[in-house]
Amino acid sequence: MRGVQEIARTNTTIRMGELGVSIDDGVLRTLLGSCIGLALYDPTHKVGGLAHIVLPRSRSPNDPPGKYVDTAIPALCAQMETLAGRSLKPTARIAGGANMFSTSVTRTVGAQNLTATEQLLDELGIPLTGRHCGGEQGRRMSMDTTTGVIMIEVVGSDPIEL
Numbered sequence: 001m002r003g004v005q006e007i008a009r010t011n012t013t014i015r016m017g018e019l020g021v022s023i024d025d026g027v028l029r030t031l032l033g034s035c036i037g038l039a040l041y042d043p044t045h046k047v048g049g050l051a052h053i054v055l056p057r058s059r060s061p062n063d064p065p066g067k068y069v070d071t072a073i074p075a076l077c078a079q080m081e082t083l084a085g086r087s088l089k090p091t092a093r094i095a096g097g098a099n100m101f102s103t104s105v106t107r108t109v110g111a112q113n114l115t116a117t118e119q120l121l122d123e124l125g126i127p128l129t130g131r132h133c134g135g136e137q138g139r140r141m142s143m144d145t146t147t148g149v150i151m152i153e154v155v156g157s158d159p160i161e162l
Contacts (some may be wrong), residue, residue, distance in 0.1 A: 032096035
């Protein structure tokens with residue numbers, strides 16, 4: 001599937017509009033601004049996935065599945081289940097959605113991404129168990145699929161476990 005990486009026993013950077021999945025042994029990382037980093041994790045099967053979501057809604061079925069909220073979440077769930085070989089019950093944690101241009105008076109892309117992500121997770125019955133969103137700074141997000149630990153790093157601040 002285009003824009004999807006299957007990762008095992010490695011550290012992998014997920015770029016804008018991409019998805020990555022790993023089972024039991026891998027670290028998935030991404031760098032976020034107004035985009036949303038969505039981490040899904042099933043602790044029973046130690047399967048995790050990370051999406052770097054750019055915009056709320058897709059416009060074409062040919063778009064990369066990780067680029068949009070409405071396609072990234074279902075695609076990430078499907079890739080994780082394919083890797084695990086079974087149905088999963090993941091939880092979600094999200095980061096990003098920053099207002100990178102503080103002079104904007106309209107609703108920012110980051111806020112739109114955040115709202116769309118939270119709504120679709122709710123519709124799909126995926127519990128949102130942590131978030132580190134908003135503000136005016138970018139952040140780095142990483143997930144260790146062995147433990148499910150999510151770390152958030154913002155320049156000038158101590159790392160935060162999400």
